[in-house]
Amino acid sequence: MPKPSLCDFCGEELDLGQEFLSRVEEEEFLTGSESIREHSAWTPSSVLPARLCEACRESIEENRRELAEDDALGAETARRMVRIWIAGVIFVLGFVAVVSLVASLR
Numbered sequence: 001m002p003k004p005s006l007c008d009f010c011g012e013e014l015d016l017g018q019e020f021l022s023r024v025e026e027e028e029f030l031t032g033s034e035s036i037r038e039h040s041a042w043t044p045s046s047v048l049p050a051r052l053c054e055a056c057r058e059s060i061e062e063n064r065r066e067l068a069e070d071d072a073l074g075a076e077t078a079r080r081m082v083r084i085w086i087a088g089v090i091f092v093l094g095f096v097a098v099v100s101l102v103a104s105l106r
């Protein structure tokens with residue numbers, strides 16, 4: 001029986017499910033990315049996806065979710081700032097219009 005693979009991050013032995021998942025990811029990587037395989041400076045073994053145990057895989061997914069949430073929060077903040085800026089411009093233009101109207105009535 002072949003020796004089980006180790007997690008590339010923590011060194012834990014992969015269980016059969018994680019081993020299978022890692023091999024499927026490697027196979028998909030090797031069959032689906034012609035441009036990377038053809039790049040002369042990279043050999044497939046140097047760019048294979050990391051083999052991950054379940055804990056490290058979950059940790060990475062959690063980090064991705066947190067980064068996506070941060071991106072969404074940043075986009076919402078940017079939209080809010082644009083709305084505040086537009087409201088400020090409209091307020092200033094309205095104020096100038098009222099002042100001009102009052103000055104023209106005198």
Ligand SMILES: [Zn+2]
Binds near residue numbers: 009010011055057
């Ligand atoms: Zn691990």
